[in-house]
Amino acid sequence: xxxxxxxxxxxxxxxxxxxxxxxxxxxxxxxxxxxxxxxxxxxxxxxxxxxxxxxxxxxxxxxxxxxxxxxxxxxxxxxxxxxxxxxxxxxxxxxxxxxxxxxxxxxxxxxxxxxxxxxxxxxxxxxxxxxxxxxxxxxxxxxxxxxxxxxxxxxxxxxxxxxxxxxxxxxxxxxxxxxxxxxxxxxxxxxxxxxxxxxxxxxxxxxxxxxxxxxxxxxxxxxxxxxxxxxxxxxxxxxxxxxxxxxxxxxxxxxxxxxxxxxxxxxxxxxxxxxxxxxxxxxxxxxxxxxxxxxxxxxxxxxxxxxxxxxxxxxxxxxxxxxxxxxxxxxxxxxxxxxxxxxxxxxxxxxxxxxxxxxxxxxxxxxxxxxxxxxxxxxxxxxxxxxxxxxxxxxxx
Amino acid sequence: xxxxxxxxxxxxxxxxxxxxxxxxxxxxxxxxxxxxxxxxxxxxxxxxxxxxxxxxxxxxxxxxxxxxxxxxxxxxxxxxxxxxxxxxxxxxxxxxxxxxxxxxxxxxxxxxxxxxxxxxxxxxxxxxxxxxxxxxxxxxxxxxxxxxxxxxxxxxxxxxxxxxxxxxxxxxxxxxxxxxxxxxxxxxxxxxxxxxxxxxxxxxxxxxxxxxxxxxxxxxxxxxxxxxxxxxxxxxxxxxxxxxxxxxxxxxxxxxxxxxxxxxxxxxxxxxxxxxxxxxxxxxxxxxxxxxxxxxxxxxxxxxxxxxxxxxxxxxxxxxxxxxxxxxxxxxxxxxxxxxxxxxxxxxxxxxxxxxxxxxxxx
Numbered sequence: 001x002x003x004x005x006x007x008x009x010x011x012x013x014x015x016x017x018x019x020x021x022x023x024x025x026x027x028x029x030x031x032x033x034x035x036x037x038x039x040x041x042x043x044x045x046x047x048x049x050x051x052x053x054x055x056x057x058x059x060x061x062x063x064x065x066x067x068x069x070x071x072x073x074x075x076x077x078x079x080x081x082x083x084x085x086x087x088x089x090x091x092x093x094x095x096x097x098x099x100x101x102x103x104x105x106x107x108x109x110x111x112x113x114x115x116x117x118x119x120x121x122x123x124x125x126x127x128x129x130x131x132x133x134x135x136x137x138x139x140x141x142x143x144x145x146x147x148x149x150x151x152x153x154x155x156x157x158x159x160x161x162x163x164x165x166x167x168x169x170x171x172x173x174x175x176x177x178x179x180x181x182x183x184x185x186x187x188x189x190x191x192x193x194x195x196x197x198x199x200x201x202x203x204x205x206x207x208x209x210x211x212x213x214x215x216x217x218x219x220x221x222x223x224x225x226x227x228x229x230x231x232x233x234x235x236x237x238x239x240x241x242x243x244x245x246x247x248x249x250x251x252x253x254x255x256x257x258x259x260x261x262x263x264x265x266x267x268x269x270x271x272x273x274x275x276x277x278x279x280x281x282x283x284x285x286x287x288x289x290x291x292x293x294x295x296x297x298x299x300x301x302x303x304x305x306x307x308x309x310x311x312x313x314x315x316x317x318x319x320x321x322x323x324x325x326x327x328x329x330x331x332x333x334x335x336x337x338x339x340x341x342x343x344x345x346x347x348x349x350x351x352x353x354x355x356x357x358x359x360x361x362x363x364x365x366x367x368x369x370x371x372x373x374x375x376x377x378x379x380x381x382x383x384x385x386x387x388x389x390x391x392x393x394x395x396x397x
Numbered sequence: 398x399x400x401x402x403x404x405x406x407x408x409x410x411x412x413x414x415x416x417x418x419x420x421x422x423x424x425x426x427x428x429x430x431x432x433x434x435x436x437x438x439x440x441x442x443x444x445x446x447x448x449x450x451x452x453x454x455x456x457x458x459x460x461x462x463x464x465x466x467x468x469x470x471x472x473x474x475x476x477x478x479x480x481x482x483x484x485x486x487x488x489x490x491x492x493x494x495x496x497x498x499x500x501x502x503x504x505x506x507x508x509x510x511x512x513x514x515x516x517x518x519x520x521x522x523x524x525x526x527x528x529x530x531x532x533x534x535x536x537x538x539x540x541x542x543x544x545x546x547x548x549x550x551x552x553x554x555x556x557x558x559x560x561x562x563x564x565x566x567x568x569x570x571x572x573x574x575x576x577x578x579x580x581x582x583x584x585x586x587x588x589x590x591x592x593x594x595x596x597x598x599x600x601x602x603x604x605x606x607x608x609x610x611x612x613x614x615x616x617x618x619x620x621x622x623x624x625x626x627x628x629x630x631x632x633x634x635x636x637x638x639x640x641x642x643x644x645x646x647x648x649x650x651x652x653x654x655x656x657x658x659x660x661x662x663x664x665x666x667x668x669x670x671x672x673x674x675x676x677x678x679x680x681x682x683x684x685x686x687x688x689x690x691x692x693x694x695x696x697x698x699x700x701x702x703x704x705x706x707x708x709x710x711x712x713x714x715x716x717x718x719x720x721x722x723x724x725x726x727x728x729x730x731x732x733x734x735x736x737x738x739x740x741x742x743x744x745x746x747x748x749x750x751x752x753x754x755x756x757x758x759x760x
Binding site for chain 1: 425610728729735
């Protein structure tokens with residue numbers, strides 16, 4: 001009898017949800033192509049969230065539908081996907097995309113159509129300065145500027161006086177070069193060499209030699225994925241014994257797998273979710289990060305989580321309350337007006353605790369993170385079991 | 398709130414500062430140039446060989462170079478590769494088997510050959526399955542080369558042979574298409590990230606002041622072996638002489654009973670073998686990924702062009718030259734490395750093209 005009642009109740013609830021038109025959210029991620037190792041956890045996270053939200057009754061009683069498109073790490077495809085989501089699917093808001101160039105390319109179409117967008121890419125220029133177009137654009141990942149702070153502070157605390165930089169010869173590497181050199185200057189650290197290499201390079205001996213000739217106390221390698229292993233290995237093979245820093249672009253298990261023993265001792269800034277279980281108990285986003293990782297691993301396997309999925313989680317964390325508030329103010333059938341209200345509500349985001357930090361948006365700040373909660377310093381260590389792992393080195397609260 | 402990290406002191410560099418600025422730098426750069434140049438030389442030799450015999454500019458050679466070590470990763474025990482593949486057969490084996498089967502279907506009129514090809518398709522899958530079950534490192538190494546090897550000759554049969562007597566340009570377009578197809582398949586088979594392979598010879602040897610990876614000596618050894626081998630093959634063996642005859646004049650060679658198709662298979666086979674073994678030897682030094690073959694192949698091609706795509710010794714010299722320019726440029730102005738390398742080559746290419754007339758237009 002009880003079971004029948006529960007069944008009827010579930011059926012009723014299901015019918016109730018089904019009768020309401022779903023809240024359509026467009027998603028563009030790089031599930032294939034060079035940025036796939038970032039895009040796949042983002043997609044997985046959103047799939048997980050969609051199921052979970054709808055199982056618990058949706059948002060304000062209405063089911064949520066994520067329409068997920070893949071841009072294959074390509075700007076043109078990302079822009080095409082956005083236009084399709086806006087015109088054909090009539091989405092309320094857009095989450096995406098994974099890479100910086102494509103996120104920049106998406107600004108024009110969303111601004112023209114007046115659709116709020118939350119980017120999952122790092123570069124500051126996606127949301128800064130907030131102008132007529134960028135009014136519509138928000139983002140969740142930390143910028144290079146914010147991630148440079150922990151690095152120079154850690155360098156200063158370790159007695160580093162001179163540092164060298166070697167980074168990708170693309171937007172990622174250049175962005176880091178600018179951010180790091182500015183932060184280092186402020187901290188009184190002299191940058192004695194600034195070299196570039198390509199993701200596809202098979203030798204960086206020349207660049208490394210130039211760095212060695214200057215004999216810096218520390219070297220920062222500005223790259224993402226697994227390609228930054230090469231300069232690090234070359235540095236060690238050529239006898240460099242100083243500190244080696246990487247960026248948060250390498251905070252993935254593949255980096256450890258490809259790097260092996262060579263990358264032991266690497267220091268890097270990362271979102272706190274990377275070392276969720278080592279955070280001090282009073283760290284404000286410890287709980288959210290822990291619960292996210294547990295849900296993700298329960299679904300996709302132990303050790304499968306990465307920091308990138310956390311950005312997608314955070315995008316929904318700020319979108320959901322904004323949606324709830326907007327639904328109280330405007331009908332979704334009145335699409336243009338609803339999108340405008342939703343944008344205003346996103347800008348009014350206060351004290352939303354995500355996996356990577358605490359979000360406080362404002363009309364001049366569409367990221368709303370402070371590096372104090374959004375970044376920690378991590379070191380690669382070898383566990384007694386012989387596995388490589390991330391170890392929390394310092395926090396900056 | 399810090400977590401208490403001790404202050405760090407940079408130990409003095411092993412070499413005195415003033416000394417670092419001149420001789421050492423030159424010798425370090427030379428060592429780097431030699432390592433890169435040797436790989437370009439091996440690729441250039443293969444490209445020249447294939448071009449001379451078949452008039453095909455084998456653009457996908459770089460893909461073959463990375464296919465072999467990536468396949469090897471699938472044959473490594475989990476604790477070495479760091480992956481959990483659970484006896485999965487690498488995609489390259491399916492590709493090789495499919496291409497061999499297709500070849501068998503095309504040659505179905507010759508029952509014996511078709512049967513042999515179908516059998517070897519099964520054989521490739523069998524080898525791959527065996528490798529994926531967990532074999533000793535050296536055996537996995539051999540199996541990886543054997544699995545990837547048929548893709549070369551099969552490419553000739555499936556994609557170039559049907560376009561018999563086409564122009565060099567047509568062949569080039571087919572080759573570029575194949576390159577994109579193989580690179581895309583590489584991404585599907587092996588994913589976007591790099592892999593770490595165990596070195597056959599670990600450690601470093603210091604020559605003068607320069608530490609050289611012991612693995613690099615294997616690359617040099619193989620390059621010498623390949624050069625001497627090719628020389629003996631072309632001057633002493635009847636097959637080699639037949640290939641040379643084909644290269645000089647295809648029509649004349651045919652009149653003497655030399656089959657140009659067979660010459661094509663053999664030249665593609667040799668080129669693929671050289672590329673595969675070079676890739677296997679180079680891989681522990683570079684952490685291979687699906688996208689890395691193309692640039693290596695391109696630089697090998699440039700080196701080959703410096704030799705006019707006909708001269709083996711000039712191709713080797715060209716390869717070393719490309720390697721030297723590259724290391725010099727990466728030291729001087731790393732942001733513009735490839736731009737500098739290719740820009741410096743322009744005048745040489747211009748000079749060469751003015752020197753040689755109607756390169757490749759046959760008969």
